[in-house]
Amino acid sequence: MFDMEPEVLERFTWYMREQSALTIMFHTKVAEQMGLSATDEKCLDLAMRADGPLTAGRIAELSGLSTGAVTGVIDRLERAGFVRRVRDPHDRRKVLVEVTAGDLAKFAHLFEKAQQSLVQVLSRFDPDEIEVIERYLQLQIETFRKAVINT
Template sequence: MSDATQARPVYPVSQEDMERFSALGRDGSAVTVMFHSRIAEKLGLSATDHKCLDLALRGGGPLTAGRIAELSGLSTGAVTGVIDRLERAGFVRRVRDPHDRRKVLVEVTPVNEERFAPLFKGVSEMVERVLSHYSPEQREVIHAYLSEVNESMREEVTRVGELD
């Protein structure tokens, strides 16, 4: 956890709140997985391949396979298969690191916005519509909550991956 989250006050959480938020989290997770599975299907990818492509798109430039493994929580062997499939489909290419020719980087090929935009248009409009019902202060609380949940889930992905 970040220092900012550790410095905040801690309040008791009721069993009822745990049940409500757990149910909401599970529902959100399920609908998100289903949505991204549908997007992946439209792109001719598996859901895992699609989300690894998304991580690579948001990575700020070419990434190593090891970095994609860290971000995704997948093993490096599984990521190699993902990269192979994304490369065959034309979404990424392997390139030499200009600073260390021994390293291979994964670079996302130019994204065809016309192909992706219609798939995400409805979600973008929905998020804007939902957010419009909350004040800027409420949005900050929602943002802080979701950011902390996402950061903690990344840690859980790693933890679960390390279990025997």
């Protein structure tokens, strides 16, 4: 479609890298403040972002952990009150991990500062510009997902 000077790509690469590093730091901090390990928080996030409840095995697949490790993760998350084990009535071998919404509200304040930053940033762009940015983010996420998952 459009050509691009190499400097543009170079700058965007830097943005990506910087964003990555910040994301990982943020992730670490959030986990810490919730009293969880980064691994546990990562699995909790998977469970929250999923459509329905995930099974233990699916969490293992998505997180890249062994099933044994996931047993431990769920134990800790359950003990901390973030999730609940429910046996799947249609296949009683399976364990469904239900996120208990209640306890999560306690940690909303952790994301409030991030949310506020976002509002502040977005206020600097008019509706047309917002539309461009959204298109970029959507495309970037979609493309990156394909690239990451098939690696």
